[in-house]
Amino acid sequence: MIKWFIQHQWKQEIRSSIWQKNVALNIVIGFFMVIMMLYLLLLGVFLDRILEDVVKDANADITLSKILIYYFIFTFLMRFFLQSLPAMEIIPYLHLRIKRSTIGWFILFKSLSSFFNFIPFLLFMPFALGYMTEEFSGFQAFVWFSSIFLFELTSNFKLIYFKRKFTLNPKLILLLIGGIALLVALDKFDLFSISEISLWYFTQLNTNWLWVLLPLISTIFFVFWNLSMIRKNSYLDDLSPKKTEGENLSAKLNLLQNFGKTGELILGEVKLILRNKRSKSVAFLIPFFLLYGLFFYPQDMYEDAMGILVFVGIFVTGGFLIAYGQYLMAWESTHFDFILSSNIGIQDYFKAKYFLLVIPTLILYVFTIPYMYFGMKIFWINFAALFYNIGVNAPLLLFMASFNKKRMDLSKGAMMNYQGVGVNNFVLVIPLLAVPALIYWPVSVFFGFVPAVLTLGGLGVFGLLFNQSLIKMAVNNFNKKRYQIAEGYRQKG
Template sequence: MIKRFISLEWKQFKRSSYFQKGLAIKILLIFGALYFMTAAFFLGISAFFMAEEFVKDVDPFVTINNYVIYWFLFDLVFRFFMHQLPVMNIKPYMIIPIKRETVIHYLLGKTTISFFNLLPLFLFVPITGVLLFKGYAALSALTWLISMLGITLCNNFLNFLINKNNVFFYSLLSVLAIFIGLEFYDIYKVSKPLGVAFYSLYTQPYLVIIPLIAAFGLYKANYSLVRSGFYLDGAISKKTKAVTTENLSWLDRFGSIAVFLKNDIKLIKRNARPKQVLMMSFIFLFYGLIFYTQETYREMPVFLAFASIFVTGGFLLSFGQLVPSWDSEYYKLLMSQNIPYRKYLESKWYLMVVAVAISFILSTPYIYFGWDIYGMIAAGALFNIGLNSFITLFGGALNRVPVELNVKAKAFSNTQGFNPTQLLIALPKMIGPMLIFYVPYKLIDFNAGIIALAISGILGIALKGVFLNKIEAVYQKGKYKTIAAFNEKK
């Protein structure tokens, strides 16, 4: 029966009208997966020697165990954002004589066959190989490897449970932040007692049973959770929710584009996918911490310009790139109304401008790193408003892949609305500000680069009318092709 399930899912994938587009995206994802696997492999090979180099007079394997907890915590957070839980259309199987236990076991078994469970192999197997090469006890090293893979499976099934309750996820994120804070400021070395626990999986091989039992227990917990709702009436019934209306009259000051702004705000508040993207855009605010805290990047300011675009441009880059796909479910109705296309595009531009402005205000704590950094962020915000917003809108004219608003998929891994053309459109948004900053910086100084980046954004704002006219012409030309494309469903 499992073989039959696999055969049916392959036919569903292959016969889909989106097979070619989905295949192209999956090829890109495969290249990304190969990159991360290669990086993990080389990290696994070098981890022992790096620990030996940087932490003197301590067994390198002890050092590795002290920090392996962070791998698993980051793995769990990474899974929450990226790991799209496998699904299958189970309704047809509920009315034919197939044991529900078989279907549930198949669903849970699919979760173990994923990139997120394969990646740890490329890290822990090389570490184990180095341990054997260095003369560590073979049996203990192998049981340690099995324990690491058992904990990986625990993360896999724990992610299933966390997805059912966001409270668990935010609690986990808070714990991770506290651990890093305590470690970074030398308040308390959380890694040491946890490292002792992980190292004991090597010194006492019989403890391998603990992560294996934990993985089995989490599997049973998931099985019980799915089994409790595995009924036909539960699968087809719809929850009734109280209907609420919102006036949003404060948006009327924007005149004729107010109706579109109200529609977008309601879309974000009421639907799953836009909410996820909004949360993702907030996370972009912390992107600068990767660059502004490292002295290395201070010596390469062009990367600071790159970071400044992300700090204030999270919403623009994530939500904006899916214009007009957000409206795909009612795009035909929208285009049949007696409304100027220009107003529709202008409303999207104002929405992105407001989001950039709010992000800039929220980025005020970056003043801590110096006024030069904050000036860079301000210049990046102007560039986002004056140029990146129009580049994003232009890219939307080439994006004809629909988005299902209430599909509860991961904002980071959901490829609905994605097409490879967006990668080409993204290049000027990333490389452009770096070039505009770098040339004056190299010829004059740092401040000249900031001023050039800011002036480019101001010029874009001044030419708003010209840009919108050109973009409107492109949208009008492809209007009916876009309507036809949005009528296709996966």
């Protein structure tokens, strides 16, 4: 039976339309994956030296033992956000002559393929083979690594239980982050130290290998715990996605109804954003876009390469614009036939989309004003970037939207979700972010800061003045491609 499951799984993977239809996208994603793995491996290889460099008065294994518990907590959280629960896929098997326990084993088995379970091999295997083997013995290195790997497996199986119990919501995220902050604080002020517990465990492990039984037993415990859970809870009403709770925020925006068709369309789209998983997770990302500036502004090295600051400015002020605008129409792909055949003029439709890009950008801009703290230059650059975003990038996105012909499934989260994404989404980001920097940079080199900022902002103002004709251009482009777009949006899966 397991053989069949694996075969079906394999077919599901290779027959998923993303694989088959989009080689170029796979290359791009594959490239990023390889880069990420190389980074992890490099970090693993130099881990001992890095650790001894950071904490000079302790051996690498002591330092590592102290932080491993944080690593486990961190990966568990990451799993919580990113790892999906293989639950839906078993529905077609439930009514067949297959034992529930077999299905349960399959779910557990499948969860092993998660990327997180492979990270220890990249990050800690080199450390075990090098440092641990040298300082201790081959056997101890083996025990040490097994223990880490088994802890990860525990967290893998624990997650399956947790994901079934809790759904991701802002309250839970705050609670988790708060809890971790509390642990770190307690550790910092020597009130209660979980890193000492971690150190104690790994010290014991080095003297007595039997301590490896702790993660082993906990792994086995969670495996059987899950199995009994799955046996008891594999009914359709447990598996099908939870009925959505009412969402009332958008109902309060009735004010928009006073703005005719355009207002009505904007209101509809606000509901779309708040009521679908995928668009909601894009909305959750907005604070991170805003904080992006903190990576760059405090570092002096970027002070001179000012093209970079424009790049950052466009991103900080236009994070929502770029993340949402890339899929401008694809968000509505499931009911696109309705959009086309009902009494919405395409011109009105595009106008609503335009406001939907511009208004949140204006609101988000307000939050970037405190970056003034890092200098007035940054303030003026961001101000110009705002105009560029709403004047040039917004109409550009309207125009580019007609090149996106992939149906988007809104019921899945946005993290690591490439359904409905095409190479053009990656390519599109380049002109949005890089072109303004490329315009700004030569002007600033030859004529100085003020003319450069004025050029950038001026282009934006220019775009704003002519926004009607720019929208018209986007509409014309759309009209040429509408059949292909509608056909693409009808293709499921």
